[in-house]
């Protein structure tokens with residue numbers, strides 16, 4: 436393990452022996468006492484947890500609030516800071532009201548930078564990259580709602596495509612939430628089973644998956660003659676030639692030539708870069724360096740399991756931590772998702788599985804229960820790796836390291852980044868734990884760590900008390916103060 440060792444940070448504190456149940460109880464009491472003090476700061480952040488965005492509407496657990504969102508947004512070093520205000524962007528009153536009602540008090544960096552470019556006239560294409568959980572959805576939804584002419588509410592004018600039905604539904608929710616003061620606002624979801632067959636789509640905004648959208652256009656259910664904006668969320672995934680690239684191109688070719696194309700993702704690997712440039716020619720571009728891609732609030736850890744069987748035992752040991760907040764466990768196949776769920780349930784744990792073999796309604800219901808906090812642990816495949824925003828997710832487990840290529844020959848660094856990005860949303864902290872168990876999985880994780888310059892923390896399973904304490908500490912911190920605090924040199928420069 437010498438190579439990975441150079442990327443590994445060992446926990447620095449000495450192992451602390453604590454009784455797990457006692458420490459949780461003590462922490463709960465402390466949290467209650469701290470809750471009131473923290474309330475002011477906590478109030479500054481309401482996001483995917485709010486009912487309007489499909490969340491439970493409950494306040495998040497009163498974990499230690501390390502730093503308020505307003506402090507985080509004031510810090511230029513974070514992706515949550517913007518030099519501009521919503522009020523400077525020429526948005527309509529209704530839109531401003533919608534953003535502020537969601538307590539989106541200030542734009543994030545990607546919002547502040549991309550919106551003026553997307554809204555400039557004549558419209559120009561845009562390719563925008565920003566870390567996971569930094570508000571790309573609100574950026575393109577605000578652009579869409581600024582471009583639509585609401586005197587023609589039945590006329591399709593904007594189309595957003597996403598790689599999964601869950602993400603399309605989520606974006607539909609964000610359009611309705613940000614546009615709640617716009618009258619009349621009509622949004623349709625073009626996902627399998629959601630649109631009545633053979634009836635025209637009478638909505639100004641359509642959010643869908645590429646296959647279904649292609650079908651409804653072909654069947655002349657969707658009149659695209661006046662479409663002004665096309666958004667591809669998770670654009671690198673959507674344009675991937677091995678996946679949905681052809682479908683997206685066919686959809687684009689059926690739209691008016693003048694359509695403004697907006698591509699958003701946290702990752703734009705070189706491989707799709709040139710294709711994306713052809714798909715959205717002459718685009719404004721906001722790009723990140725590879726080293727900027729990891730979200731600082733996510734503590735990335737790994738566990739070296741002796742063999743494949745041990746992975747399951749380790750997972751069960753982690754169960755107590757998984758249910759402090761909410762957790763997502765990523766596995767390679769639907770079959771292993773089912774199998775792990777079956778075993779865990781038989782062993783007395785409450786977990787659900789969600790993958791593409793379930794029918795649409797079942798998938799909607801499962802995710803809705805997870806958003807509401809009814810289910811705390813979700814076992815899934817890459818179908819939920821991208822875009823899904825549940826702010827109370829505090830832990831992501833890579834039960835299988837994501838792989839791609841023929842015969843899973845290469846590590847899938849982009850998918851790793853998207854998977855771990857299901858936690859640490861908009862400045863929160865979270866933990867990701869990746870399991871390695873043989874040379875292939877070890878080399879794959881090393882490759883990913885090298886790609887992004889990640890310092891992985893190794894969790895020592897010989898000392899569970901210490902491992903648990905370490906993870907629990909991170910989960911309980913509501914904000915990433917340490918990670919985003921300006922360094923001493925930054926302070927010196929500023930003064």
Ligand SMILES: Nc1ncnc2c1ncn2[C@@H]1O[C@H](COP(=O)(O)OP(=O)(O)OP(=O)(O)O)[C@@H](O)[C@H]1O
Pocket residue numbers: 481482483484488538539540541542543546565566567568569570571572573700701821822823824826856857860861
């Ligand atoms: N300006 C803002 N102020 C406060 N919260 C915000 C703001 N913009 C977005 N959020 C919240 O941040 C969270 C993450 O946003 P979003 O899902 O758009 O991230 P993303 O960049 O699209 O992530 P991903 O790359 O994973 O798709 C959401 O819960 C959203 O409600």
